[in-house]
Amino acid sequence: MYFKKLENAPEGYTYDDFLMIPSASSVEPKDVKTKSRVSNNHDLNIPIISSAMDTVTESAMAIALAQEGGIGLIHRNMTIEEQVEEVKNVKTSSDLTIRDVITISPDSTIKDANDIMNYEEVSGLPVVEDDTVIGIISKRDIIPIINSDYNKKVKDFMTEEVLTIPESTSPDDALDIAYENKVERLPVVRDGKIMGIVTVRDILERKKFPNASRDKKGKFLVAAATGPFDLERAMALDDAGADIIAIDVAHAHNLNVVNSSKTIKDNIDADLIAGNIATSEAAEDLLAKEIDGLKVGIGPGSICTTRIIAGVGVPQLTAVSQVADVAAQYDVPVIADGGLRFSGDIAKAIAVGADSVMLGSLLAGTHEAPGDVVIMNGRKFKQYRGMGSLGAMTGGFGAGTDRYFQEVKGSMKHSKLVPEGVEGVVPYKGPVSEVLFQLIGGLKSSMGYCGAETIKDMKEKSKFIKITASGMAESHPHDLTITNESPNYPTTRLM
Numbered sequence: 001m002y003f004k005k006l007e008n009a010p011e012g013y014t015y016d017d018f019l020m021i022p023s024a025s026s027v028e029p030k031d032v033k034t035k036s037r038v039s040n041n042h043d044l045n046i047p048i049i050s051s052a053m054d055t056v057t058e059s060a061m062a063i064a065l066a067q068e069g070g071i072g073l074i075h076r077n078m079t080i081e082e083q084v085e086e087v088k089n090v091k092t093s094s095d096l097t098i099r100d101v102i103t104i105s106p107d108s109t110i111k112d113a114n115d116i117m118n119y120e121e122v123s124g125l126p127v128v129e130d131d132t133v134i135g136i137i138s139k140r141d142i143i144p145i146i147n148s149d150y151n152k153k154v155k156d157f158m159t160e161e162v163l164t165i166p167e168s169t170s171p172d173d174a175l176d177i178a179y180e181n182k183v184e185r186l187p188v189v190r191d192g193k194i195m196g197i198v199t200v201r202d203i204l205e206r207k208k209f210p211n212a213s214r215d216k217k218g219k220f221l222v223a224a225a226t227g228p229f230d231l232e233r234a235m236a237l238d239d240a241g242a243d244i245i246a247i248d249v250a251h252a253h254n255l256n257v258v259n260s261s262k263t264i265k266d267n268i269d270a271d272l273i274a275g276n277i278a279t280s281e282a283a284e285d286l287l288a289k290e291i292d293g294l295k296v297g298i299g300p301g302s303i304c305t306t307r308i309i310a311g312v313g314v315p316q317l318t319a320v321s322q323v324a325d326v327a328a329q330y331d332v333p334v335i336a337d338g339g340l341r342f343s344g345d346i347a348k349a350i351a352v353g354a355d356s357v358m359l360g361s362l363l364a365g366t367h368e369a370p371g372d373v374v375i376m377n378g379r380k381f382k383q384y385r386g387m388g389s390l391g392a393m394t395g396g397f398g399a400g401t402d403r404y405f406q407e408v409k410g411s412m413k414h415s416k417l418v419p420e421g422v423e424g425v426v427p428y429k430g431p432v433s434e435v436l437f438q439l440i441g442g443l444k445s446s447m448g449y450c451g452a453e454t455i456k457d458m459k460e461k462s463k464f465i466k467i468t469a470s471g472m473a474e475s476h477p478h479d480l481t482i483t484n485e486s487p488n489y490p491t492t493r494l495m
């Protein structure tokens with residue numbers, strides 16, 4: 001009976017076990033569309049999510065990801081209040097309307113107006129009486145008179161005909177109105193009262209990111225992690241405007257987690273993603289609770305030691321494909337989380353049914369990841385650690401402990417924790433936009449080889465060939481010493 005366990009054991013495969021077979025294609029990489037679903041109610045223009053790790057995703061990373069068309073999953077190794085602030089940072093950073101608008105009263109002096117503009121570094125001020133805009137005064141109005149008439153009143157020099165816009169005005173319409181009327185700023189009014197201001201500079205800045213992931217109000221999409229039993233956190237994140245909340249736990253097929261996922265789902269408006277899982281049975285059990293997305297990966301991550309410490313895991317391509325087969329029946333999106341080292345791995349994950357991928361190590365070295373650059377032997381690095389590492393479990397809010405079903409009581413010693421992750425550094429890579437450019441470029445190239453114009457095509461049309469270890473050795477550069485490091489094939493060895 002015991003031997004049968006081994007005899008009947010299935011074989012599991014991961015990224016390096018397969019390549020995709022090139023096929024006749026009329027698809028040019030430049031024409032490929034990478035739009036995909038991340039959860040039941042949210043799409044991304046690039047299928048990339050940054051990991052909920054304290055060395056990967058806080059608001060700076062989430063903003064950068066959203067600008068490029070992906071989404072950041074804010075980690076939970078901080079207090080609820082701090083995490084709520086991070087979510088709000090992402091949302092307000094993309095708010096076209098400046099809500100803390102600086103105004104001036106009509107009876108203020110020209111000198112006051114000049115001082116405020118200099119101090120606040122703005123070039124114009126709405127003139128407001130009883131919250132109603134009655135004029136606008138700009139630097140241009142002030143410069144000719146600042147030395148002669150500085151004690152005169154603002155109301156004597158302001159422009160009285162002020163163009164205002166309602167809150168519902170789209171950025172394109174606001175830009176048209178501003179251009180047609182040759183104004184640089186448009187006060188936004190609600191029921192006749194000022195509630196913000198929109199500037200041409202901000203509208204143009206926004207146009208730099210045509211692929212950005214935005215909600216219905218035009219603000220950046222953001223996701224945030226919660227503990228499996230932390231309903232309070234989930235509800236606070238939901239109130240703060242998180243579009244997606246992700247249950248962040250090492251084993252989401254723990255039946256207590258499955259049950260609590262339903263409670264969380266019933267108490268939030270945001271989409272709920274659950275993970276991590278690695279089997280079709282886990283997918284069935286979670287989908288029965290009406291989850292909006294599944295996250296797959298037990299132990300493939302670069303910093304993970306679960307497979308070594310617990311001896312548990314499923315090689316990632318097998319896990320993703322099995323979960324995706326079940327998820328497809330429910331029409332629920334799947335995220336392949338962890339273990340992706342090159343852009344080709346992203347393409348393979350999608351080809352076996354993932355709708356998007358979650359990246360930790362590929363993004364941890366970027367400028368937007370939390371933490372400082374460290375210099376070792378003259379080269380730049382950033383810290384990267386597993387959420388189940390000792391450092392993450394005992395640092396911050398200790399979120400790593402309940403991710404791995406462990407408890408820290410009082411001044412408990414490190415020696416009472418069983419880590420399932422390690423701590424280290426990864427090479428510094430500069431801005432995340434440059435890393436994403438390479439990763440998405442590689443994905444597009446792959447889709448071109450496979451004749452897939454869309455992510456859906458890629459899932460349906462791609463074909464695999466199983467390869468041997470020598471096949472993989474042949475795939476990497478060989479028989480030369482690389483002299484110029486390629487941006488999508490790093491050769492920096494850490495040891």
Ligand code: XMP
Pocket residue numbers: 051052053276297298299300301302303304305306307337338339340358359360361362385386387388389420421422
């Ligand atoms: P990559 O390979 O992108 O993986 O660096 C990131 C993913 O790894 C998971 N993660 C962990 N898994 N022990 C684990 O077994 C850990 O300490 C740990 N920390 C993160 C997580 O799913 C992440 O997205």
